[in-house]
Amino acid sequence: MKNKLITLWCMMITALLLSAYLYAQPAPPAGSGPAPARKEIRGQVTDTAGAPMPGVTVLVKSSPNIGTTTDMNGRYILEVPDNTTVIVFSMVGYTTTEVPLGGRSIISIQLKSSSSQLGETVVVAYGTQKKASVIGAITTINPGELKVPSSNLTTALAGRIAGIISYQRSGEPGMDNAEFFIRGATTFGYKKSPLILIDGIEYDVTELARLTTDDIASFSIMKDATANALYGARGANGVILVTTKTGKEGKAKINLRLENSISSPTRDIELADPITYMEANNEAVLTRNPLTPVTYSQSQIDNTKAGTNPMVFPATNWKEMLFKKQTINKRANFNLSGGGQIATYFISGGYTKDNGMLHVDHRNNFNNNIDLTTYTLRSNVNIRVTRSTTAMVRLHGTFDEYKGPVDGGEKLYQKMLRSNQVLFPAYYPADEAHQFVNHPLFGNFNNGEYLNPYADMVRGYKQFSRSLMLAQFELKQDLSSFITKGLSVRAMMNTNRQAYFDVSREYVPFWYSANNYDKLTNTYVLRDINPDLGTDYLSYVPGKRTVGSTFYIESAVDYNRTFNKHGLAGMLIFIARNNLTTFDENEAKVNALQKSLPSRNMGLSGRATYSYDNRFFGEFNFGYNGSERFYKKERYGFFPSAGVAWYVSNEKFFRPLDRVITKLKLRANYGLVGNDAIGDENDRFFYLSSVNMNDDKKGAEFGTNGGYKRNGISISRYDNRAITWETARNSTMGVELSLFNKLDIIAEFFVENRYNILMDRASIPQTMGLQATPKANVGKAESTAFDFSADYNSAIGKNLFLSVRGNFTFARNRFRAYEEPVYAEPYRYHVGYPITQRWGYIAERLFIDDEEVRSSPPQAFGNFRTMGGDIKFRDVNGDGQITPADMVPIGYPTNPEIIYGFGFSLKYKGVDLSAFFQGSARSSFWIDVKSTSPFVDTDDDNKITSENQLLKAYADNHWSEENRNLYALWPRLSPTLNTNSQQMNTWFMRDGSFLRVKQVELGYTLPQRLTTKAHITNLRIYANGSNLFTFSAFKLWDIEMGGKGLGYPIQRVVNFGLQLGF
Template sequence: MIFMVERKNQKQLTCVLLFLLGMMLFPLNLAARGHLLAIGEVGSVQQSRRSVSGVVVDGDNNPLPGVTVQVVGREGGVITDADGAYAIQAATGDELRFQFLGLKTEVVEVGTGSIYNVQLVEDVEMLEEVTVTAFATQKRESVVSSIETINPKELKIPSSNLTTALAGRLAGVISYQRSGEPGADNAQFFVRGVTTFGYASSPLILLDGFEVDANDLARVDPDNIASFSVLKDATSAALYGSKGANGVIMVTTKKGQAGAPKISFRAEARVSAPTKIQQTVDGVTYMNLYNQAQFNDNPLLEPYYSAQKIQNTIDGLNEYAFPNIDWYKEMFKSKAINQYYNFNVSGGGSVVRYYMAVAYNKEEGILRDNRLNNFKNNINIDRFNLLTNITMDLTPTTRFDINMSSIFENYTGPVDNTTDIFRSVMNSNPVEFPKFFLPDEDHAYVKHTLFGSNETGTMLNPFGEMVRGYKDGSNGRITSQFSLDQNLDALTKGLMARAKVSIKSDSFHESRRSYMPYFYHIKTYDEFSDTYVLQEVRRGTDALGDPDQRRDGQFRIYLEGGLTYARTFNDLHDVSGLLIYTQEEIKNTSGNPGRIQQTLPQRLQGMRARVNYGFDNRYLVEMSLTYTGSEKFARDHRWGVFPAMGVGYMLSNEAYWDGLKDIIPQFKLKYSLGQVGNDQIAGPQDRFFFLSDIDPGASGYSWGKNFYNNYGGFNINRYANPHITWEIAVKQNVGFELDLFKNRAVKVILEYFTEDRKQIYQARANLPETMGLTSNVYGNVGEVKSGGWDGSIDLNHSFNDDAWISGRFNFTFAQNEVIENEEPEYRWSYLSNIGWPIYTWKGYIAERLFIDDADVANSPLQELGGNVQAGDIKYKDINGDGRVNSNDVVHIGYPIVPEVTYGFGFSGGYKNFDLSFFMQGQDRVSFFINPNNIAPFANMRNAMKYIADDHWNPNNPVAKAFWPRLSATFNENNNVSNSTWWLRNGRFLRMKTMEVGYTFPKSLFASTGINNVRFYIAGQNLFNITSFKLWDPEMGGEGFNYPLQRVYSAGLNVSF
């Protein structure tokens, strides 16, 4: 039975828990000594001791409060005050230890003097050796899980969307981007590929331990990121219960460090332009090609475009009567100019530390604004990011953290989808009408714009569609987190208690306003007077209509509480563990709730436990267990138990390895095995699988004349199935980690992984119609097996104080195979999806183009529809029955999701200059060119230049021409079918980023308080190496989407 604390008791329960935690503090003597806090036991002070004092500063010589100062071998100590000062009782010969998290510990021997000033510098090696894991952190050498981390600096690319920085940078992450539209340019990403054909295949995303969606991740400011990790195997992801089966992405934001306030400011100007634009033909070429296409269809027809019209267009006689429009140049700019600013401040003292940041992004699209209306139609996005992280040491054993982040976004743009506008621009006829007409005599006093159209008013004017209205919207995302950590060493050393509350509120509002344009066509044109008479072909409206508004929202509250433990016994036995309880409630507050299931709050509960043991830093064991419940399943299947275990062996800590220490100072083998559950098996409208989903107004009876009378009835959209249960992922991982050379300049990770995804939710395919069912029946019947390799090599080396170099290479190879799939019983086995990867394309084998009509007659009959002629695509008869039809469809090419992704880059610096670049690539991926999108002349559409340059011609019948025969109607059945004719290899290698920077000498700003100034220029998506030339191959088959952007930027970093 699921237990939920009643709201009226939550406040009282919280107070009781806080009181009990407060009673568990250290039994220590806390004495205020001026501005210093002394920590120690009550005891006698030896007469030989005297007071010694000093100041502790950081690497920039700023006072460092909060440093623990202790006499080695003695209990107790003091903490430096806000000025970094300390005073402590010590005797000659004693050693003073100065400790601060993230800085190297210093030990100073007390001599005869009384003042000892100390500088603590950043402990880079220690920071790199800490890995963020589920609900905790661990030393890198003790981790047996598969966890990939990246330096947040590598995510600072000239883009307002963080997800576009992931491709090729993290081993195990497969990522690609299909659109460059501002606000809609999220990259898709998967951890170790796609491992299920069920509803959810994307990873869980956690921001400071709280679940967010891909849109939240896209809007995280990279300047505020402290760590970015990917949990890939069972031992790392199993603790996230119902949502960790597809991997976990963990992002943590920066926190304040004790010390004087540090201020940082970054400003960046960006210029973006499409990486590649498809070229359309000019108007004269279009008319000639159209006449040729018409002749191919019927040689007896008169040419649609007369020789006189073609000549008048060549002569430029009248741009309104004989238009020749490049719609793209008329409606799109060559570039957009964007801005980015970040301002943050951090610091604090021994009690309170803070990090606060504000960022502003201004991003525009490449649509042209015009003055026909009093509103703009280009995309414009203004986004503000606010972040406040505060850490308070309420007592020496009690820490309270406050994390508050907000994202506010305002959007304006055209009323229609920008990708739809782009597609209409590519397809619009260049010679039928202009953007708009100048008024003729009869319309001299008309106030509205005279938009152009064809004689019947049925052809789309993309300019009129773009300027006919606008939409504006606002989006607010506010997250507040409060956590309390209580040290329970008083009970047993190493024990900690934690409590956490997270609240997130999202709101979205959009308003659309538009008018109906008036469309006109030239009725008559007088060539001698160069005047025309217009005729209205479609009536419009004179004013914007009432707003069409949409509101959405979501409220989420998350509770977490538990215990953690970490302790070392006899310097041999490292024992750690955790026990965590979580509870979550999600409410959707949409203004258009739809079905009642979507209005009910969602509730999740679970318990997680993990135990880690290490012996002598050589033998490592980790075991975890997750017990979590889902409301989606019937009582007998509601709770899932997901165990995982991992082992590691640190060979480099064995005695026999001593001779190799200088070459391989660290070498670790590791293995993990476990189960992870997934309850995201269907869309948000499908929640309670043990109940039938009934629509009370979807069916009924009608009778009488013209069936005017009707009586409503019920329809079952989905039948109840109490046996529906969890999708289960069984994951294995084996690999090694090693560091090379004495300074550990090279780090290598290589891992092999497998996964068996079982009980995938599917519609049953083989139920007899005699059962009389009105909708599908579903069950847990699918299974997919996947596996592969991923790895990385990191290089870091400093030659001297003036020169350094670093590099990184990583790759991911992930394949999958469908083992069980609910499908019909096919006569031919090659029609089955079993044995093939998920999302592998299916289509016909195209052999060539038909040479002539005799070639058509002597080939197997193609039953795909339409009148097959010379110049059409010839397909292979797979089953040899003399016919080409749906029984000849086979699997072709690679899957739509790349099986191989990789990236490599280097950076280096000499004195004040630095240079870096990063290359991203993908392979073993295929996509289809959609011939329906680029087909010329159908409905008088425009023609692409690459079709004009390479198409089948009866006068030169090339069997391997890119485009089949030109047709004014286009054989939409035979020539547009999925086949190898339109299949393309999606491999490419891209110069993803390049940056050149210069750091000004500090001596220039010695008296200004400025600590560091760096100027840089950078570029993103600079060039591609690919065999595919029509559009950017990363867009796959979506070549008519809003294009991906090449970005150039210049920026300035200033820190105080």
Template sequence: MIKRNYVRALILLLLVTCSSWPVKLLAGEEHQTAQPSEKIELQSVAHLMQLSEIRGVVTDTSGLPIPGVSIGIKGKTGVGTTTDQNGKYLLELPENSVTLVFSMIGYVSQEVLIGQKEQVNVVLKEASSQLDDVVVVAFGKQKKQDMVGSITSVSAADLKKNPSSNLTTALAGRVAGMIAYQRSGEPGQDNADFFIRGVTTFGYKVDPLILIDNVEVTTTQLARLQPDDIQNFSIMKDATATALYGARGANGVILVTTKQGQVGAANFSFRVENSVSTPTTDVELADPVTYMKLYNEAVYTRTPLGEIKPNTVLYSDEKIANTEAGLNPYVYPANDWRNLMFKDYAMNQRMNMNVSGGGGVARYFVSGTFNQDNGMLKVDNRNNFNNNIDLKSYSLRSNVDISLTKNLEMVVRLAGNFDDYNGPIDGGAEMYRKVMRANPVLFPATFPKGPEQQFINHIMYGNFDSGNYLNPYADMTKGYKDYSTSTMSAQLELKHDLKYLTEGLSISAMMNTNRYAHFDMSRAYNPFFYTLNGYDRFNDTYGISNVNEATATEYLNYQPGSKNVNSAFYLQSILNYNRTFGEKHGISGLLVYMMRQQLDANAADLQLSLPSRNLGLSGRATYAYDSRYFAEFNFGYNGSERFHDSQRFGFFPSAGLAWSIS
């Protein structure tokens, strides 16, 4: 490299000298007049000669090379490099007397004074324990040993062990004091309900406040968050930890921060999972013969005087015997509705890809996710549509950090979640409830086509009497429902280090806008219902007749569903101070202003169409002595337009003391 610098300097000097000759000849000047220009060029050569190179290898304590280590010059920005796959690096230095900083996530940073050295090999020590010592708290981070409030962290590695595309189902049993339960396993309806240390009634909410990158989100947005994108996951449980959020944090707070880019070469990660879903349990049902016997017994025991009400169905001994003998299943049906309508399992797929990296000026983390969750409903191939549950979820996330100056950093976060759903009109859970209520012996699910029905183009569904009985198979296969949901978020943050005013002082501002849109629709035909109208026992033939020809259709009808659009705007500014005096006295202070506004486009009246606004001012002050004795005071002063002018604001203070015995 030094030789190349000499050649570059000589070529530059030659070009400048040659380019000056025509000017000198035309001006009639002598050769001596070019001496000042030559002096300037020689100074440039001398400056180029000051550049030097430093190279070396970075390894861990076991001697293995570490790729992606960030190497920079202390006190200077824009100059740096990273180690390659073999742990090697090469850096051009503007001067010899510099200090290089070697840093890598998971390792202790190291500073080395170069001097006149041309090669420096560095051994980095692991610092994995340091990652566990820091916990994300309200509007900041604290060391575990300095915490006064009750906060529990869940590692992203533990969340990845959850064999589901729904993150909320991974919380059950992982956090003391948190109760989580899942009401349904149906894709799209499988969000877990959870509460922390009991329930309050503010705003009729029972679930905790959920924040992703300090912005309030819904349970569904948390459910769609991928473990691969999570950096920290904290659950705040007591008043000391949640006081800064005021009344909104009355049920506890779940605070999640997503990953950000680190200085180094591009790092790709790709994960593919395939899972099988099966019912956890099935309710045991009586077989058709037992059903009829118990039904008759129930009718008689409820009419001890033998007064059977008109139109009461009783099963004859002949029907019971022929059903038990397995005679013609269309005349003596014995439906196992659950087996007719549900499969034994469903296959699900999950894919995630992310890339991160960057340099001294900009760092990036970009990820994309695709999940497909399927239901266990069967599809009738005589239809040309799919009535089974098929939920496709797409997620995109981009976090970009830009160092505008030495003390000013800008963070741009973009995120989008998109759901496309196809399934039965009434939903999978309702289909199961209909199976549990349906009569298994009155009629078959469908009748086959006979010679008289060979030109019929529709499915002949079974029914009884006038066709008003529940046929769950017809309800499942008569049509399908689609819905689409989109949630998009854009966030801009500015962080300014004010250490040039006083050590430990910083200020930050954040603005976020969120857009949500949902619509659904259904398409279905009116089923043709047929009933049995005669049976020839000797020839084993039967007749059927249609009971709703006037209202049934062979084409799909369109039914529009709900449409919902809303937007939210969030603004936050933070003044933070954190400093240690005399190695034993740690003092920190935090002041936060926040404002949130939400607008619903589907409001039913003028009052509901007005924006919903919340304002808040929160603060925290902490003191630590010798990392053993701790005191903390928090407050939240929050206001909401839900209340009368005289009662809109509330003050929510908390205080705590702690003593580390060890």
């Protein structure tokens, strides 16, 4: 790790020295003589509505190297030569303004939007475009809005960007990536998530999660065919397009951000106390069979309640033994930028340290708590080689160092919920016979077969290292003076290397139990349960080791020119990508050859745009892509799109309204995009069969007593040369509206038909004797979506600025073709229902008593006996029995159909206050009955015995002989798994709707007059919090986790930060 960091730092320092050298080269001197005297000017920059404008560039016209930018309140201070005559104010999307100095020391101005934002550019596929000419559905967000008190960027997406459906299921460091889809999951195939591109290079979601917002220049969501057609067979699920910052001409600027945060669960599961647990367990035994002996004697209950001897009568609070109430995390980010006429640079470094909530045993000489440390390094250098040639060099590295419990935080949380509180303590204090042992005396029962989550937590640790190092070179050549005006060419080469390895270190716990308890002396004798199996040393178990490398090239020809009122632009680009991942000997031998082969894709894409008088716009895009995954006749595909737009507010007849409606734009498009990420990792070459010629499970035994055995042949995949990519045919209509130059509204309606979805063939009879289920592109799906965003910005008086924003996304999908068996009941077919729809039984209520059970349609599931207090299901088809034929579509889809968010920000002089709310609606989830069934052994490992704990909510509200509540939260208790309750049904279905106070922030920026003498251009202190409050009907755990609530909880974060600029 140290060598990697040193190497990358050396590369970045070299780039910095190069750019500093180039920056230092002066322009040809206009004359010689002593340096002129200097003076200070100051002022404020606002827009036409009076709102402060941060980030405006302020330069001396005669000396562009002398400049600054406005702070968050639009204010600036600049030292200029005494002979300065003109100051230049500029910002993307606004008209550059030159102001004569005229001996003044205070200059405050208003910047006007450049022709209704006609000059503003946005990042699009493989380039940039004027915002006015964009026809595709592209949503951009200010990177500052993504700044949340978290080291994981993906957790900031939900509710902030129109068109994104997102949710988070875990809060464990390193495992807390949010799941997100653009306009919902529009396929039931294998890959549903969008393509992620950072500076034009494809990354996985983890690299996006590690990206710091201080490095981001633009963040765009590409949502339809016109926006994504150039990505061809990789763009059907949408694209997230991120570009990082580059340097600007001017003196060096340094920015530093330091943060410390306190994390705790948003909602913790409440468990019943040990006494209630034992009494409820006895009730469960007797209510099912009054003749069965109870589990816990009254004597044990009384002694536990009295606290007689906690080692003999334990009441172990496993949650408190394993998990702390809170933990502290740290983050730091540093960047340096600047440059001259020849070169500019942006250098940054980031550090985050995320800790888990686990306790550490002081008797160990290692840390078993979760510790995820991440380092990020970035260098972007732009070099002006000649007047028409520019080059860019990008270097980037991300390094993760993880250390945590062997089983991970998620499994430990689940083990805690499956551990009996009253069988034994976590560990025993050393008695006289064991005072010199070098290991903890872990508690257990019988022969040590019971789950002790504390021992599992502290018995060792797992650590892994993950790294990514990238080098990228880009060259652009303007051919305007050589061939024709507006013509240019560019080429880019990128190579990156990814590495991962992990190792586990652990010892085998020594188990003990308390025996021979003497009531009179209140003493016991410790018995060694496994004296010959426990170990005092840490084993070394190497895990997964992978090394991957990717080589990517692209070359493009661009043309952009205006003829009077006609604007023409075009681009033709070729791309090729080669990826190779190698595995060590610990990787499974199955498919080893297939995995060792490099994966490749290539394509040719193009774009052509036309505009007339900045009123009418047209665009045509195409992608022609090839993928090695398919047979040669199906390997290449053509994905075109076309769109038109009308800038109504630029029409002459509209001018009387332009004071009210400052912008009105209508647009529509239609096109095709594809998805070649189908099948699992072992289904790489669909046109080849996968055959094992030496399968010991398919062999034959013969001879006396099976003395001879020969392995056989197995087939896990049959070749299908017709398999190809999914194709999405989609169209979008959109309107962009601005009112009073203060309120901006964007609304879009989207329809997509997805076909060629890969799925198992259900119509092939078993009598054919096939060993594997054939797959084919026979599935179809349809999606509709509507998303809306509104932003309001206004100045109230001289010093108060208000911003209000909100967005709403509705995305619905359904099956159009789904191959399945023939059913007698039409409601059992998938076609016409949402992709994540569930089928289950309708629960009417709980049975009144055993008599009602006998008089109702039988509902026997396995050997479990249904009794009064169990769930009564509806006989939907009226055949007099409860069978799978009575399962109907229930609830909403499991993925939310509605995501929304709204918030505000207030700025008054140096004080700023902001808040953001996130909401979700129209989704359902199901409580995991098996995992929450009290007293039941649900551990899948037969070597370990577990007993689920009792949730307090179940203890307080369950059916019993004394409380025959037919609508109780939990049915009649049972000491064994209730297979009747375990069926998918509406009783345990819950509404997934919620509203969350996602973030609140309060900050104060010191006036520049107080910081300038210390050469500080910006000093801001702030406090913020995320996931502060949640409003929902569900109270057992954080509702956003859905049915996965029995895992590491989502975190509430309170954060304190300092931001410095020099």
